[in-house]
Amino acid sequence: MKSIMEIIKKRKSVRTYESKKLSEDDCDKIREYINNKENRIGMFGTEIRLELIFADENESGKGLKIGTYGIIVNPQAYIAGCVDNTLSNMVEFGYVMEKMILFLTDLGLGTCWLGGTFDRKLLNNEISLEEGEIIPSITPVGYPKNKEGIKQKAMRILVKADQRLPWKDLFYLYDFSLPMHKTIEGILNEPLEMVRIGPSASNKQPWRVLISEDKSIYEFYLKRTPNYAANPMGFDLQRIDL
Incomplete structure (x- = not known):
């Protein structure tokens, strides 16, 4: 088991994934994590809802497309966080999502925080939001591909990712x-x-x-x-x- 500091150092934004489905073992570990209420509670007691959505399973049956504008390639799933839109909840949301992303990093899975580069209307077709709830951010999930495309490399340079x-x-x-x-x-x-x-x-x-x-x-x-x-x-x- 790696220390939390080792995992933090290892984590990086992954935008290109292998065309390989998540293993049943990894899927089970993800479900177990997000179904554990303790993992969804922020520092000040707010509960964040986490939803796992597979890219090849959605209402249309044609594969989930949420308008990431070519920035994300071959994601196998997404995890979306849902919370009531208040100022304090945004801090709680960031804590819970990053803790989950570090868990996924420890499993050897790639992730990437997405806040403004996806189409919320398309995602809302897959998730039933309660009144007052929003989806501030999501992360794709998959096995990282060693070589990124030109567009993904350009994005890393643009946001000064390194x-x-x-x-x-x-x-x-x-x-x-x-x-x-x-x-x-x-x-x-x-x-x-x-x-x-x-x-x-x-x-x-x-x-x-x-x-x-x-x-x-x-x-x-x-x-x-x-x-x-x-x-x-x-x-x-x-x-x-x-």
Whole structure:
């Protein structure tokens, strides 16, 4: 069993998958995970609904197409998260979805956070939403293909998928005028590095962490990217990143 930090380091966005169905064993493990209520509860007690949808099984019988605009190739399934659209629920949603994605990573499966590059109307044909519920994000699921296509490589470059902001731009000591570096003693270096390399929409990394003078309190703040808060999808995308 890998440590959570090993899994976080291993995780990356996968956009091209093998044309190979998920094994029964992997399907069973996924179902067991999402059916366990404990796995769907956020840090503050909100329950997130998780739905597994196979790409070759849908109402039309023609294979699920949700308009990923060629960005995702050969997905074998999708997992969608459903939750009431409130500000606090977006934070809870991000926690539950990322925890699940790390579980899938540990199984050797590929995933990719999708928030704005799929057609919600098409997906709504497959999932019955309760009043007030939305689908903020989904992930494709499949076995990663070693070689990506030109379009997928271009997407990784466009969103700077392999780049992350340095420590001095994310973490601060005492106040936001004192950027922090790894060399400072008494801080949680490894957990902070896991925060730094985490995924975010368009790789904007909108989180900032302020550490108290005695290094015992770590406060998370949201530094908004212009035009992200008022996105046309009707929910606060960057709260999910937080």
